[in-house]
Amino acid sequence: MDGAMLEALRVLLRWLHLLAATAWVGGSLFYLVALRPALRAGTAPPAVGSAVGREFGHLVRLCIPVLLVTGALLTFDRLADGRGNVLYAGLLALKIAAALVMFVIAWEFGRPGVRRRPSDARAAVLLVLGVLILLLAPLLRAVYGS
Numbered sequence: 153m154d155g156a157m158l159e160a161l162r163v164l165l166r167w168l169h170l171l172a173a174t175a176w177v178g179g180s181l182f183y184l185v186a187l188r189p190a191l192r193a194g195t196a197p198p199a200v201g202s203a204v205g206r207e208f209g210h211l212v213r214l215c216i217p218v219l220l221v222t223g224a225l226l227t228f229d230r231l232a233d234g235r236g237n238v239l240y241a242g243l244l245a246l247k248i249a250a251a252l253v254m255f256v257i258a259w260e261f262g263r264p265g266v267r268r269r270p271s272d273a274r275a276a277v278l279l280v281l282g283v284l285i286l287l288l289a290p291l292l293r294a295v296y297g298s
């Protein structure tokens with residue numbers, strides 16, 4: 153594959169990875185700071201919470217394989233040229249571990265027959281991990297050097 157094609161593929165992979173990450177973390181933030189308070193205050197009916205939870209669950213179950221596949225390819229791309237140092241590998245391992253915990257927690261809620269809305273504690277853990285990963289991503293880029 154020539155250089156221009158490879159660069160175009162990198163941009164596509166990063167775009168898909170970023171899109172899935174933004175949709176998931178943004179949706180979690182919306183749930184915790186907008187929907188949940190409205191449900192608690194009774195200004196949004198419980199049926200809205202269930203319907204939004206169900207639709208968001210579908211979105212998250214789409215985001216997970218996209219993040220896994222694009223993340224694996226980005227990891228291969230970054231590690232293949234040997235420019236990543238020990239700090240890079242350590243931060244990447246932390247990012248992947250946090251992502252795997254998110255996947256396990258989130259996958260449960262999308263399963264048919266499982267309660268659609270996560271407990272507040274689990275939703276908060278998902279958001280905290282998501283925000284941590286969003287911090288690790290630019291850190292990784294800075295450590296890698298581009």
Ligand code: HEM
Pocket residue numbers: 166169170173174176177219220222223224226227228230244247248251252254282285286289290292293296
């Ligand atoms: C096992 C799953 C995952 C793997 C293997 C993975 C791997 C990677 C790798 C290798 C990079 C490139 C880092 C660099 O610039 O050197 C990256 C970037 C990024 N990752 Fe992940 N990731 C995973 C899951 C996630 C999740 C769950 C999120 C967010 C919720 C996320 C958000 C991001 C973001 C925002 C970037 C920066 C994209 C850019 O600016 O180009 N990743 N990921």
